[in-house]
Structure formats: C-alpha cells, structure tokens
Amino acid sequence: MYDILKTISGPEDVKKLSMDQLHTLSNEMREALFNRLTKIGGHFGPNFGMVEAEIAMHYVFDSPNDKFVFDVSHQSYPHKMLTGRWQGYVEDEHFLEDSGYTNPNESEHDFFNVGHTSTSITLALGLAKARDLKGMYENVVAVIGDGSLSGGQALAGLNVAGEMHSNFIILVNDNEMAIAETHGGLYKSLQDLRISKGTSPNNIFKTFGLDYIYEENGNDIESMIAVFEKVKDIDHPIVVHMHTQKGKGYEMAEQNKEAWHWCLPFDRKTGLPTVDFGQGENYLTMTQNYILEKAKADPKFVVITPAMPGSIGLMPEQREQLKNQYVDTGISEEAAVSMASGVARNGGKPLVITNMTFIQRAYDQISQDVCINNNPVTMVMNFSSFDGLTDVTHLGIFGLSTFINIPNLVVLAPTCVEEYKTMLDWSVDQTDHPVLILIPGNEPVHRDVDTTYEDLKYRIEQQGEKVAILALGDFYQRGQELAQAIEENFGFQPTLIDPRFASNVDEDMLKRLETNHEIVITLEDGVLDGGFGEKISRFYGAKPMKVKNYGLQKVFYDRYDPAKLLEELGMTTPQIIEEIKQMI
Amino acid sequence: MYDILKTISGPEDVKKLSMDQLHTLSNEMREALFNRLTKIGGHFGPNFGMVEAEIAMHYVFDSPNDKFVFDVSHQSYPHKMLTGRWQGYVEDEHFLEDSGYTNPNESEHDFFNVGHTSTSITLALGLAKARDLKGMYENVVAVIGDGSLSGGQALAGLNVAGEMHSNFIILVNDNEMAIAETHGGLYKSLQDLRISKGTSPNNIFKTFGLDYIYEENGNDIESMIAVFEKVKDIDHPIVVHMHTQKGKGYEMAEQNKEAWHWCLPFDRKTGLPTVDFGQGENYLTMTQNYILEKAKADPKFVVITPAMPGSIGLMPEQREQLKNQYVDTGISEEAAVSMASGVARNGGKPLVITNMTFIQRAYDQISQDVCINNNPVTMVMNFSSFDGLTDVTHLGIFGLSTFINIPNLVVLAPTCVEEYKTMLDWSVDQTDHPVLILIPGNEPVHRDVDTTYEDLKYRIEQQGEKVAILALGDFYQRGQELAQAIEENFGFQPTLIDPRFASNVDEDMLKRLETNHEIVITLEDGVLDGGFGEKISRFYGAKPMKVKNYGLQKVFYDRYDPAKLLEELGMTTPQIIEEIKQMI
Structure with a gap:
C-alpha cells in the first residue's frame, strides 16, 4: 500500500x-x-x-x-x-x-x-x-x-x-x-x-x-x-x-x-463526519441566530470577521443573507478591529467574530483604536476556554490575562445560555463600553439569572458564610460543585458568586464579604498570571481574608488532556476541599 | 500678524x-x-x-x-x-x-x-x-x-x-x-x-x-x-x-x-534646541555604545528596528557604521519581531529597539513567533516609565502588564547603570530566553550590584525585618527612600529587594520573608492590574503576610503631571508611611 x-x-x-x-x-x-x-x-x-x-x-x-x-x-x-x-x-x-x-x-x-x-x-x-x-x-x-x-x-x-x-x-x-x-x-x-x-x-x-x-x-x-x-x-x-x-x-x-x-473524522465514501455532536442547542447556533435576527431588525448592525466566519460556523448561505451587513476583511485581525472602531464611531453597531487565539493579533488596535476611543465595539470570541483547542499555537487560555487589563474594555464571561444571550443583546445595543464576550466552551446549561449589566457588578447566586467562591465563566459549574462539596464536608453553606465581569472588581461586594467570610476562592479557566483571581488577591492583600486563586500556570501547554491537567494543577473538587481543610 | x-x-x-x-x-x-x-x-x-x-x-x-x-x-x-x-x-x-x-x-x-x-x-x-x-x-x-x-x-x-x-x-x-x-x-x-x-x-x-x-x-x-x-x-x-x-x-x-x-523647543535662527540636557551619561548613549561595540566584536549581532532608530537616538552615521548589522523593517513592529525570531533561530543575535508603546503592536508575534518558540530575541524598549511620554496614545505604563504574563518571556527592570549594562550583555549572549529590557527612565545612578541573571532570582539589597519592600525598576530609588523613612519613623530596618525580573516570582525568597516579616510592599511604575505586585499578592493570598501593592490604576491617563499623579494615588513616601502605620 x-x-x-x-x-x-x-x-x-x-x-x-x-x-x-x-x-x-x-x-x-x-x-x-x-x-x-x-x-x-x-x-x-x-x-x-x-x-x-x-x-x-x-x-x-x-x-x-x-x-x-x-x-x-x-x-x-x-x-x-x-x-x-x-x-x-x-x-x-x-x-x-x-x-x-x-x-x-x-x-x-x-x-x-x-x-x-x-x-x-x-x-x-x-x-x-x-x-x-x-x-x-x-x-x-x-x-x-x-x-x-x-x-x-x-x-x-x-x-x-x-x-x-x-x-x-x-x-x-x-x-x-x-x-x-x-x-x-x-x-x-x-x-x-x-x-x-x-x-x-x-x-x-x-x-x-x-x-x-x-x-x-x-x-x-x-x-x-x-x-x-x-x-x-x-x-x-x-x-x-x-x-x-x-x-x-x-x-x-x-x-x-x-x-x-x-x-472532522469522516467517511470517505459519503464525506459525512463520523462523530456525532447531537442535535441539541449549542452556542454557535445561538450566535448565528442572534446575528441573522439582529441584522434583519437593525440596519446599523454589521458583522465583521478577519476571514473567520467559520469560527461560529457562519455558512455561505447565511453570509449571503446578511448582504452588506457582513464584512470579511481577509486575514487581518488588525483591519477588522480598527474598522469596527470606525463603524461604532459613526453610529453603527459592529460585532467582530473570530477565535480567541487570533484576536490577540489586534492587541494594539483593541487598546488604541477601540479602548482609548471608548468606541462600543462588541467582540465575540470562540475557543476561549481551556478545553477547546489544545495545540500550543491555538490556546484560548491566555485570552483573559491578555484583555482584562486593558482600560475601558468590559470582558464578559457568561455561565449559561440566558447570560450569553442577554449579554449579546446588551453589548451590541449599548454605547458606553467596548465589550469582549467569551463564547462558553461548556455544554449549554440554563439558569435563572439577572440580565442587567449596566452596573458592571458581580452577582451572588447563593448567600452563605465563611467561604466565598468566585467562579468565573466556564468554571461556574465547578464552583457550584465545590459549593455543594463544602456543604457536605464542612456542614455549612458557602457563598457562590457569578462574577460575570472578568475585567472588573466589584469592590462593594468584596467589602461586604469581609463581614462573615474568612476564605475567598477564585476559579478561572485562564492563566493565573495577570488573570481575574489576582485582582481579588490584591484587593484583600492587606486584610485578614485568606484568598486562594485556582487557574492555569503561565505555561505554553501543548495538546494536553484537560481533565488530567486540572488534576495535575490540584484543581479538582476533592483536591480543593483538602486545601480548604488546611486553611479553615 | x-x-x-x-x-x-x-x-x-x-x-x-x-x-x-x-x-x-x-x-x-x-x-x-x-x-x-x-x-x-x-x-x-x-x-x-x-x-x-x-x-x-x-x-x-x-x-x-x-x-x-x-x-x-x-x-x-x-x-x-x-x-x-x-x-x-x-x-x-x-x-x-x-x-x-x-x-x-x-x-x-x-x-x-x-x-x-x-x-x-x-x-x-x-x-x-x-x-x-x-x-x-x-x-x-x-x-x-x-x-x-x-x-x-x-x-x-x-x-x-x-x-x-x-x-x-x-x-x-x-x-x-x-x-x-x-x-x-x-x-x-x-x-x-x-x-x-x-x-x-x-x-x-x-x-x-x-x-x-x-x-x-x-x-x-x-x-x-x-x-x-x-x-x-x-x-x-x-x-x-x-x-x-x-x-x-x-x-x-x-x-x-x-x-x-x-x-524640541528651538531657536529659529540657529535651529538649536533651547533646552539643555546636560553633558552627563545617559541610557540612550549607553545603548548606542553597546550596539556599536557589540556589532564590531560579534558579526552575528544585528539591530532590528521598526523604523524607530531614533527611539535610542541612533543617528544616520551610526547606522551606516553598522552596515548589514542594521535592519529597518519600515513601520512594522510585527515584521521586526518576527524577523528577529528567525535570526535567533538561525544562530544570530538580534536586538530589537523601539518605544514601549509601539511594541505592543507585535503582541502576537512576541507570544507566538518568539516565546512559543523560545527563541533568544532581545527587545530593548525606551519610554517604558510613567514619567516618559504622557500622551494617552504613547503611555509606557502598560508595558509591564502587557508582557510579563507571556510564558517564557523574561522581562528585566534595571535599577541602575551597572544593571542595565550587564543585563544587555547577558541577554544578547545567552540562548535560553527571549528577553525584554526596560530602558530606565530615571537619571543614571550607580550601585554595586550582582550581575548574574541565569537564576532569574530577586536580590536582597538590605536585609531587615518586619517590612519588606519589593521596588521594581525605576521605582527602586523610591524603595530606598521608603526604607529610610521606615527606619526613621518606626525605629527598625526594613528589608529592601531589587526584583530585577518583573516577569518572575522568586518563590524561595518570598517564603524566606515569611519568617520575620509581617508586611510586604510592592512598588512599580506600571498599572497594577496584571502587573508585578499582583503576583506577590497571589503568592501570599492564603498566608498571614499583609501585602500592599502600589502602582497605577487601570486608566488611560492623558498628559498627566507625574508628581501630582503619584500624590493622587497615595504613592508618595509620607503617604505610604501613613498606611504602614495603620497596618503595623
């Protein structure tokens, strides 16, 4: 052969x-x-x-x-x-x-x-x-x-x-x-x-x-x-x-x-994929539907992509349907982001789509053209999570630390379908902030959530005591699991928080936690260096609150097994429970 | 008229x-x-x-x-x-x-x-x-x-x-x-x-x-x-x-x-500047001298700049002297950085020069082409400090948080002439790390320093007790001033540390501090979000050590007065002393 x-x-x-x-x-x-x-x-x-x-x-x-x-x-x-x-x-x-x-x-x-x-x-x-x-x-x-x-x-x-x-x-x-x-x-x-x-x-x-x-x-x-x-x-x-x-x-x-x-793996005779993704809802279809409906309803709405319509599976027939409300800048993230800033400046509503790993090519344009000018550009990023693409050149785990430290930029980490959809709605229609939204990497889950975002505030999902868990985006469900394990192991109910805003520190809420909490735990599926948790550690630095940040190391991981990696990093629920035992 | x-x-x-x-x-x-x-x-x-x-x-x-x-x-x-x-x-x-x-x-x-x-x-x-x-x-x-x-x-x-x-x-x-x-x-x-x-x-x-x-x-x-x-x-x-x-x-x-x-302000008749910079040594002349001597001594050394030879005042006659050891890529930071990675990969010794505000245009190339490949490129950045360029589009204060969170990249913050020169020497000749060096914004000062950098370790400049000051780069002299003020105000000698490596956490040293210190203070002239100090806060998060990070806010400052800004942020020595009084 x-x-x-x-x-x-x-x-x-x-x-x-x-x-x-x-x-x-x-x-x-x-x-x-x-x-x-x-x-x-x-x-x-x-x-x-x-x-x-x-x-x-x-x-x-x-x-x-x-x-x-x-x-x-x-x-x-x-x-x-x-x-x-x-x-x-x-x-x-x-x-x-x-x-x-x-x-x-x-x-x-x-x-x-x-x-x-x-x-x-x-x-x-x-x-x-x-x-x-x-x-x-x-x-x-x-x-x-x-x-x-x-x-x-x-x-x-x-x-x-x-x-x-x-x-x-x-x-x-x-x-x-x-x-x-x-x-x-x-x-x-x-x-x-x-x-x-x-x-x-x-x-x-x-x-x-x-x-x-x-x-x-x-x-x-x-x-x-x-x-x-x-x-x-x-x-x-x-x-x-x-x-x-x-x-x-x-x-x-x-x-x-x-x-x-x-x-994907496919059958040579039919050309059809041999893996089954099921027929249920998924975040990419939701994004496509949002785009098509929004474009129809609002002539000022435009989708801009640096040659990556496929990042959300936007197919040729859908692009055709969008007509002049779809712009492909060719493979130039810089052009896409900068153009989006111009669209927003002149009263349009631009939505930039691509993969998280690629948007860092436009780091300077996001900082200078969009954020210094505070133009309301929405950027929606696929493969932002740590169990998405695992090739060293395509990692999504650096997205948080790359972007949450740029002034004016609001980085949203949705935890469920309801949040994702309402965040899209809010972001594209508001004119106060540039926004970057992480498309969830988890299977879609549904929750009853608060859908106002103007305040840039965290949301308490479960009010408890002693331990507060800030569980960001795709790790919210791990936070839920941890909260339950704490109750089972220690006999009290901890506080569970959905931060929603990866880029912001809700100082009021953090201050309130001081009254009846001793430990704050942060969970994020990005690298810890420059990430969300460090902001919380800094806030409590000189106070008696104990803070423990869980996230990934500053390392170029390559083709890792997500579950194994979490265990190596001591981030499974039983491992965290053991650490809490020593802190409490 | x-x-x-x-x-x-x-x-x-x-x-x-x-x-x-x-x-x-x-x-x-x-x-x-x-x-x-x-x-x-x-x-x-x-x-x-x-x-x-x-x-x-x-x-x-x-x-x-x-x-x-x-x-x-x-x-x-x-x-x-x-x-x-x-x-x-x-x-x-x-x-x-x-x-x-x-x-x-x-x-x-x-x-x-x-x-x-x-x-x-x-x-x-x-x-x-x-x-x-x-x-x-x-x-x-x-x-x-x-x-x-x-x-x-x-x-x-x-x-x-x-x-x-x-x-x-x-x-x-x-x-x-x-x-x-x-x-x-x-x-x-x-x-x-x-x-x-x-x-x-x-x-x-x-x-x-x-x-x-x-x-x-x-x-x-x-x-x-x-x-x-x-x-x-x-x-x-x-x-x-x-x-x-x-x-x-x-x-x-x-x-x-x-x-x-x-x-600069100038006399119209003569064309000569009307401001006097004195005749003493300065960091740009040092950089030029290093470049000219190194190029003569080592044919594999090459300076690459994205159209900014002026960032270190490299004049036409000097460029001519460098001949094929000087490359101007035109205004493309992406091309300069990526080309430098190629030079390093093939055994050359590339030094990239430009201003800190511009190098963020090559964020992706630094991350992907240089750091994933771990190629020993040296980047030397002018106007990295907070009292350099103050136009909102030209700020140097984001350099630290932008780059210290990229894996493999060693970011060096020299505090004096001896450190700057030996860091240049070490960086260009070693082959283990990509390196970014901040050209100091302070007036040149001289100190007796350790000049080995292979270990990526901090250096204790004064061993003391109770309070440890980690004073990074251009803020080292403020750290010295603070140490003295602490001794005068509280009657004990604090520990003073020159971290040298803005990108690294010297965990051994931080652990040793736990034995006889209660407070750690970090000083940096970059934004706090994603910066150096937050890494220290995270390290001590669950421990009794009190940590206070001093630095700039996540804000696009525009044409600020550096001295006034420090006071507004509560970063003058007397203000910090007052805060220590409350912590101690």
Missing part, C-alpha cells in the same frame, strides 16, 4: 526516485492523508493541494540545510511525511506523535512552531539574515498562500524582502481561496496574473520590488521541479507564484473548498 | 477666502507653527509639509459632515488650526489645550484619538461602512504617508478598500520619508510613480484594485483644490497620491528631514 512512502526516511530518499516513482509516491501520500484525516480529522484542502509542490521542494532543495518556512504550517503534512514522519499518517498508533503543524521538537526540518497566519515571510527573512551574517549560502524558502497574503504582516514582509540583496524564495500557493472565499482587492490582481500566465503588468509582487516567476501547474511534479531548479541558489529575492487546486484528489473537497479546508 | 488665521473659527471661514487670502493664510499658519514649535516642540516636518493640502481639504470638503482621518495624526496641526483651534498655536497660554494629535474631546472635526501608525485607512473604512449602512453619502478621507504605508495594517487596509463600492478617498502624502529614510521595496514603486507623474504601470495602489490619481504639487493650494474637487463625491474608492516636501518652509528642516521630524 505505502511501498515507496515507507522507504522515505528523509529528503535524500526522495531525490533517489524516478519520475514514475515520484508519481506513485504522490498517490501514496494522498492515501496516507486520507488515512489520517478520515480517522482523526485535520487540515484537508491545504494539504491535498500541496502534495506535488512539497515533493518537488524536497527533490530540488537540500533540507534542512536549505530551509523551508510554512505559513500557518497547516499545509505542511506532505513535508512532514517526507521528513521521516510518515508513520504519523499511515500508522494509527503514531497519529498523535505528529502535531499537525511544523514543530522543531519533531524534526530538524521544522524551524518554528507556527499556527497563526501571515508570518512565514518575516520568519524566513530572519533565517536569511542570520545566514548572511554568518557568511553562509543556503536557500531560504517561505511558503505562503491560502488567504494568508492579505494579512498585513505578509504584505509588510514582501516590503522588507524587496530590499534584500541575497537568496530568498517566496513560494505563493495560489489556490484561489482563504479558508472561506478570498477577500480584498489584491485577489483581483492575482486573478489577472493567473489569467495572463504571469504576464500582466498589474503585478503586486513587482510593486514591492521583487523578481517574479509564474507556474500554472502547481499540481504537477515535473513542472514544480523545473521551476524550483530555475530559482535554486538565486542571488536575490524572487516570488514563485504557483497555481494549485485546493483539495486536489477528492472530488467533494475540490467542489466545496471552504467546507473541506478543515475536517 | 495672524490677521486671517484669527478670523477662522471653522472650515466655513476658509471657504470664504480668495486665493490670495488662502496664500496669506498658509504663511500665517507656518508662522503659527513656528510660534508653537520653537516654544514647546512637537512634530515639525510632517506639519510644515501639509499646510497647503489641509487648507485645500477644508476649502473643498465639508468637515465634519465629510470626515477626515489622519494617520498617527501627528500631521494634523494645520487641520486643528482651521477647525477653531488656532489659539493653541498663536497664544502661548493656550498651547497645552491642544494635544498635538487629533482628539474628539477637542473638536467635532476629530474622529479618533490616534497616535500609532498605519491605522487611518481601516478606521476610515469603518466610518464609511457605517455611512453606507445608514444610507448617507458624505465623503470619507483617510490621510496616510510619512512612512506609515509600510505598516502591514495600512496595506491590509488598501486590500479591504479594494473591495468597496462607495465613496472612499485615500490621500497618500508622499514626502519620500518615514521618520528616518523609508525602507522597503514599495518605496521604489512610489518613486517610479513620482518620476512618471503617476503613469508607471508599476502601481501598487492599482494592484489592490484601487482607482488612482497623481498630483505632483502637493504644496500648492490651487493644485490641491483642483484635485480634491475632482474626487469629491466620487462613488468608489480612489487613491490621491500627492508629492509634498517634508519640513517645507524652513531650510534646515528641508535639508535634514529626519532630525526635523520632531523637535
């Missing part, structure tokens, strides 16, 4: 193959992709489209002396198979050894852990600069495409590259797509270049001072070998603009490129 | 003037600029170059219904004079009422507080989007230039604008400069366009799908009126590329554009 692939322990084995064997290899690699992706899911379209180009790269260049940097690195699976990691694709028991992104811990052929977009050119420029300083001459190749080019950093990278005077190769994988359709004026230029086979004078790469070569047959091994041989050892920067087909080799993916950018 | 200018209470008064009067007005405005800038300093070159264009803008468009957004807004002084704020330029007692940046609190003609670069296009896109949603038709004009175009966000903005189908005008002020010389391939294209009077097919704006018009005479009122009349009420996005002379009207500034980008 994988006769040739299994002989590949590194690029040197690729170079030994005949053209026929390389073709067979490409078929085997697609089979291996199917094997992994049908069983555990992952990035589909980007990798199916890049098989031939990455074979050609390893055939022509000499990795790791020659150095490849893959943008986002979600299209590096073929490269990984060719650099001694085919087992992670063909042998089920080795799947989890392969991270799905480039990873220097896995292989000397990987130079960076990468998971955010538009960075490959500048990272590679750094490799090239160090090479020049050391007086070396290896090739440095930055791979970019699949929508990443519209990220400002990629364009800034082209600009910096335009001043280089040594070897630098930028491979632009033009598959006519981002995750969703591409957005922005530059993609018309790419189309011009494709239609003219690279001869159009309207050439964005040349306007940055870069040399340029076009290759139409990005899915043809011989063509790609020929073009790489042409540019290998070149003494100046050049863009290789190649045209590929995203999802090549699987008809459903070729037809519906957006749906097949990334896949 | 200011006969016409004094009649201008708003744009309606500009429109009444004849061409002759407009010319006289432009002369009066330059005189007014001289009046303010010779006395209190500010942005010189950008404003002297924009007088004519901004007169023409207000002559043709109808602000505030038509909306102008100025990039960085450091070139908006002429606009401010024409919108009822001429007193801030001609009457000394009104200088401080005018912020030097656009400011919605000052005038309905200003839409945003802006101070960071490359945001005008996206902010203005937001205004235009809200306009369209409301069914309105006003003109929206984004002004950009002076180097800001190389910022990724500006390029992403061009890309988003390329998809618009309604009125949008981008005025590109091409003065052939950034603060220093421009960098990047795109500036060659701008040169092509200037030389060809806009006819070159190598047109970066058109590659983003934008309509385009060139105007050579950016410093001529009639020409600019004509071009604005042509584009006013246009029904699609267009770039007006105008050529101006930076510093126009003052020969010294026309000749030496970099030095005259921004000025």
Whole structure:
C-alpha cells in the first residue's frame, strides 16, 4: 500500500526516485492523508493541494540545510511525511506523535512552531539574515498562500524582502481561496496574473520590488521541479507564484473548498463526519441566530470577521443573507478591529467574530483604536476556554490575562445560555463600553439569572458564610460543585458568586464579604498570571481574608488532556476541599 | 500678524477666502507653527509639509459632515488650526489645550484619538461602512504617508478598500520619508510613480484594485483644490497620491528631514534646541555604545528596528557604521519581531529597539513567533516609565502588564547603570530566553550590584525585618527612600529587594520573608492590574503576610503631571508611611 512512502526516511530518499516513482509516491501520500484525516480529522484542502509542490521542494532543495518556512504550517503534512514522519499518517498508533503543524521538537526540518497566519515571510527573512551574517549560502524558502497574503504582516514582509540583496524564495500557493472565499482587492490582481500566465503588468509582487516567476501547474511534479531548479541558489529575492487546486484528489473537497479546508473524522465514501455532536442547542447556533435576527431588525448592525466566519460556523448561505451587513476583511485581525472602531464611531453597531487565539493579533488596535476611543465595539470570541483547542499555537487560555487589563474594555464571561444571550443583546445595543464576550466552551446549561449589566457588578447566586467562591465563566459549574462539596464536608453553606465581569472588581461586594467570610476562592479557566483571581488577591492583600486563586500556570501547554491537567494543577473538587481543610 | 488665521473659527471661514487670502493664510499658519514649535516642540516636518493640502481639504470638503482621518495624526496641526483651534498655536497660554494629535474631546472635526501608525485607512473604512449602512453619502478621507504605508495594517487596509463600492478617498502624502529614510521595496514603486507623474504601470495602489490619481504639487493650494474637487463625491474608492516636501518652509528642516521630524523647543535662527540636557551619561548613549561595540566584536549581532532608530537616538552615521548589522523593517513592529525570531533561530543575535508603546503592536508575534518558540530575541524598549511620554496614545505604563504574563518571556527592570549594562550583555549572549529590557527612565545612578541573571532570582539589597519592600525598576530609588523613612519613623530596618525580573516570582525568597516579616510592599511604575505586585499578592493570598501593592490604576491617563499623579494615588513616601502605620 505505502511501498515507496515507507522507504522515505528523509529528503535524500526522495531525490533517489524516478519520475514514475515520484508519481506513485504522490498517490501514496494522498492515501496516507486520507488515512489520517478520515480517522482523526485535520487540515484537508491545504494539504491535498500541496502534495506535488512539497515533493518537488524536497527533490530540488537540500533540507534542512536549505530551509523551508510554512505559513500557518497547516499545509505542511506532505513535508512532514517526507521528513521521516510518515508513520504519523499511515500508522494509527503514531497519529498523535505528529502535531499537525511544523514543530522543531519533531524534526530538524521544522524551524518554528507556527499556527497563526501571515508570518512565514518575516520568519524566513530572519533565517536569511542570520545566514548572511554568518557568511553562509543556503536557500531560504517561505511558503505562503491560502488567504494568508492579505494579512498585513505578509504584505509588510514582501516590503522588507524587496530590499534584500541575497537568496530568498517566496513560494505563493495560489489556490484561489482563504479558508472561506478570498477577500480584498489584491485577489483581483492575482486573478489577472493567473489569467495572463504571469504576464500582466498589474503585478503586486513587482510593486514591492521583487523578481517574479509564474507556474500554472502547481499540481504537477515535473513542472514544480523545473521551476524550483530555475530559482535554486538565486542571488536575490524572487516570488514563485504557483497555481494549485485546493483539495486536489477528492472530488467533494475540490467542489466545496471552504467546507473541506478543515475536517472532522469522516467517511470517505459519503464525506459525512463520523462523530456525532447531537442535535441539541449549542452556542454557535445561538450566535448565528442572534446575528441573522439582529441584522434583519437593525440596519446599523454589521458583522465583521478577519476571514473567520467559520469560527461560529457562519455558512455561505447565511453570509449571503446578511448582504452588506457582513464584512470579511481577509486575514487581518488588525483591519477588522480598527474598522469596527470606525463603524461604532459613526453610529453603527459592529460585532467582530473570530477565535480567541487570533484576536490577540489586534492587541494594539483593541487598546488604541477601540479602548482609548471608548468606541462600543462588541467582540465575540470562540475557543476561549481551556478545553477547546489544545495545540500550543491555538490556546484560548491566555485570552483573559491578555484583555482584562486593558482600560475601558468590559470582558464578559457568561455561565449559561440566558447570560450569553442577554449579554449579546446588551453589548451590541449599548454605547458606553467596548465589550469582549467569551463564547462558553461548556455544554449549554440554563439558569435563572439577572440580565442587567449596566452596573458592571458581580452577582451572588447563593448567600452563605465563611467561604466565598468566585467562579468565573466556564468554571461556574465547578464552583457550584465545590459549593455543594463544602456543604457536605464542612456542614455549612458557602457563598457562590457569578462574577460575570472578568475585567472588573466589584469592590462593594468584596467589602461586604469581609463581614462573615474568612476564605475567598477564585476559579478561572485562564492563566493565573495577570488573570481575574489576582485582582481579588490584591484587593484583600492587606486584610485578614485568606484568598486562594485556582487557574492555569503561565505555561505554553501543548495538546494536553484537560481533565488530567486540572488534576495535575490540584484543581479538582476533592483536591480543593483538602486545601480548604488546611486553611479553615 | 495672524490677521486671517484669527478670523477662522471653522472650515466655513476658509471657504470664504480668495486665493490670495488662502496664500496669506498658509504663511500665517507656518508662522503659527513656528510660534508653537520653537516654544514647546512637537512634530515639525510632517506639519510644515501639509499646510497647503489641509487648507485645500477644508476649502473643498465639508468637515465634519465629510470626515477626515489622519494617520498617527501627528500631521494634523494645520487641520486643528482651521477647525477653531488656532489659539493653541498663536497664544502661548493656550498651547497645552491642544494635544498635538487629533482628539474628539477637542473638536467635532476629530474622529479618533490616534497616535500609532498605519491605522487611518481601516478606521476610515469603518466610518464609511457605517455611512453606507445608514444610507448617507458624505465623503470619507483617510490621510496616510510619512512612512506609515509600510505598516502591514495600512496595506491590509488598501486590500479591504479594494473591495468597496462607495465613496472612499485615500490621500497618500508622499514626502519620500518615514521618520528616518523609508525602507522597503514599495518605496521604489512610489518613486517610479513620482518620476512618471503617476503613469508607471508599476502601481501598487492599482494592484489592490484601487482607482488612482497623481498630483505632483502637493504644496500648492490651487493644485490641491483642483484635485480634491475632482474626487469629491466620487462613488468608489480612489487613491490621491500627492508629492509634498517634508519640513517645507524652513531650510534646515528641508535639508535634514529626519532630525526635523520632531523637535524640541528651538531657536529659529540657529535651529538649536533651547533646552539643555546636560553633558552627563545617559541610557540612550549607553545603548548606542553597546550596539556599536557589540556589532564590531560579534558579526552575528544585528539591530532590528521598526523604523524607530531614533527611539535610542541612533543617528544616520551610526547606522551606516553598522552596515548589514542594521535592519529597518519600515513601520512594522510585527515584521521586526518576527524577523528577529528567525535570526535567533538561525544562530544570530538580534536586538530589537523601539518605544514601549509601539511594541505592543507585535503582541502576537512576541507570544507566538518568539516565546512559543523560545527563541533568544532581545527587545530593548525606551519610554517604558510613567514619567516618559504622557500622551494617552504613547503611555509606557502598560508595558509591564502587557508582557510579563507571556510564558517564557523574561522581562528585566534595571535599577541602575551597572544593571542595565550587564543585563544587555547577558541577554544578547545567552540562548535560553527571549528577553525584554526596560530602558530606565530615571537619571543614571550607580550601585554595586550582582550581575548574574541565569537564576532569574530577586536580590536582597538590605536585609531587615518586619517590612519588606519589593521596588521594581525605576521605582527602586523610591524603595530606598521608603526604607529610610521606615527606619526613621518606626525605629527598625526594613528589608529592601531589587526584583530585577518583573516577569518572575522568586518563590524561595518570598517564603524566606515569611519568617520575620509581617508586611510586604510592592512598588512599580506600571498599572497594577496584571502587573508585578499582583503576583506577590497571589503568592501570599492564603498566608498571614499583609501585602500592599502600589502602582497605577487601570486608566488611560492623558498628559498627566507625574508628581501630582503619584500624590493622587497615595504613592508618595509620607503617604505610604501613613498606611504602614495603620497596618503595623
């Protein structure tokens, strides 16, 4: 089945193959992709489209002396198979050894852990600069495409590259797509270049001072070998603009490129996912419904996303329904946030959607453009919780400490369906604050809650004594569990608080707790450093109140098991009860 | 003297003037600029170059219904004079009422507080989007230039604008400069366009799908009126590329554009500053000397700056001396940081320099490209202290809470010359950590200090009892003062600690303090939320130790008096002594 692939322990084995064997290899690699992706899911379209180009790269260049940097690195699976990691694709028991992104811990052929977009050119420029300083001459190749080019950093990278005077190769994988359709004026230029086979004078790469070569047959091994041989050892920067087909080799993916950018485990015949999410309500559907209804009711409402409508599962037909009330800025969180500030300033009601891990790219725009100006932008972030995405480059656990310390920004941590819905309503219609809302990662639960938010106050859910539990957002249910365990273990009823506002300290309430409480416990599913709990510790610092903050460490966790991690950190209910025994 | 200018209470008064009067007005405005800038300093070159264009803008468009957004807004002084704020330029007692940046609190003609670069296009896109949603038709004009175009966000903005189908005008002020010389391939294209009077097919704006018009005479009122009349009420996005002379009207500034980008109070005849900084040592000269010597000694060392060599006063002749060991990425902090990560990965020794307020633009790149990969990049940040830049858009006080909570990043807060120099030495040569160093804002002082940093430990400077003071970075000297005051007031010697590592908690030392201390006091010149002190509060949260954190509030302070602010916050030594009396 994988006769040739299994002989590949590194690029040197690729170079030994005949053209026929390389073709067979490409078929085997697609089979291996199917094997992994049908069983555990992952990035589909980007990798199916890049098989031939990455074979050609390893055939022509000499990795790791020659150095490849893959943008986002979600299209590096073929490269990984060719650099001694085919087992992670063909042998089920080795799947989890392969991270799905480039990873220097896995292989000397990987130079960076990468998971955010538009960075490959500048990272590679750094490799090239160090090479020049050391007086070396290896090739440095930055791979970019699949929508990443519209990220400002990629364009800034082209600009910096335009001043280089040594070897630098930028491979632009033009598959006519981002995750969703591409957005922005530059993609018309790419189309011009494709239609003219690279001869159009309207050439964005040349306007940055870069040399340029076009290759139409990005899915043809011989063509790609020929073009790489042409540019290998070149003494100046050049863009290789190649045209590929995203999802090549699987008809459903070729037809519906957006749906097949990334896949869950699926049945190869039907294309249907083999995991069942049930039919019950979920927070993403709630968000979609809110958006569609709000847009219909209020013409000033607009959804803005940096190329991530999928973060809340907003499908093409829904986007079409939104018409001019939907803006995709391309992969530029900075543009999305800054534009939202302008919309709010001129009386519109902007809602920015993406994943928590990506919005930190707009840290400065949130601070300066939105919060200094105190413009009422609402940002709704998916995968904010610690049991969402667990790849080191996609963690949601830094969201709290990143954003709750920016003045004027109200960060809302809903604990149930009722809170989430009313927080959305309140946030989009009010004009006093910029707001960031964490989409809950828990299964939807229902509670009877207070739905006024103007006061920025915490809410007491259960008035008790001695111990007060401040249980934030997704950890509210753990707080409930802990409250019950305290009652069972110690025979008194503790106070349980839903802070709601991760960014604010309700000093009045904290003062009131002093009268009949000795211990305050905070629970949050973010890192403790710079997080919610530390604010509570500071408040009580010079007072007799004992405070214990439970949360995650300041660590780049990678592909962890959430339940195990909580236990390691001493955060299970029985573990906390033991600690309370010692404090009480 | 200011006969016409004094009649201008708003744009309606500009429109009444004849061409002759407009010319006289432009002369009066330059005189007014001289009046303010010779006395209190500010942005010189950008404003002297924009007088004519901004007169023409207000002559043709109808602000505030038509909306102008100025990039960085450091070139908006002429606009401010024409919108009822001429007193801030001609009457000394009104200088401080005018912020030097656009400011919605000052005038309905200003839409945003802006101070960071490359945001005008996206902010203005937001205004235009809200306009369209409301069914309105006003003109929206984004002004950009002076180097800001190389910022990724500006390029992403061009890309988003390329998809618009309604009125949008981008005025590109091409003065052939950034603060220093421009960098990047795109500036060659701008040169092509200037030389060809806009006819070159190598047109970066058109590659983003934008309509385009060139105007050579950016410093001529009639020409600019004509071009604005042509584009006013246009029904699609267009770039007006105008050529101006930076510093126009003052020969010294026309000749030496970099030095005259921004000025201190100066003598108009000689051009020399009228404030005296003394001849003693200072931290910027130390940094320059370190850079020049290190570069000579170590070919793998490279300085990378996002267009801010001036942040440490690195002059053109010094940059020339550094040759290929100096990289200016143009105004893109993202590119600079990400490139530095690549340099470090390939064995180089990168030092990134800029101001603290700007480096937060690369928050994501610091977290993902540098810290997840744990690449040994050194970042040296000027204006990190609370008595540096006090404009709301340029505050250094958020640096600590922004960066000390990122895993793997070591944030160093030196307290004296010896620490600063040895921290630089250690940081650049070690390969275990990414490091961010705060350049001290205090006058240089000398101390005998421990110069080993591998252990990431705090240092006890004075062993005492009962009260321990952790005095970070620039507040170390306040800690010394407080220690002395405690001895005088209470008759015992407290412990004084130089934490050195703002990002780390020295748990061993904190535990040792428990044996003979009751109170721990932390002092930091950053905001308390997410800052250094909160980590100490958390550590002692459930223990009997009383902790009091002193620092700034989570507030966007604007043009504050540092000494007054400290008093308001209860942070003077006598105020802290009073609080200790109550705790002890």
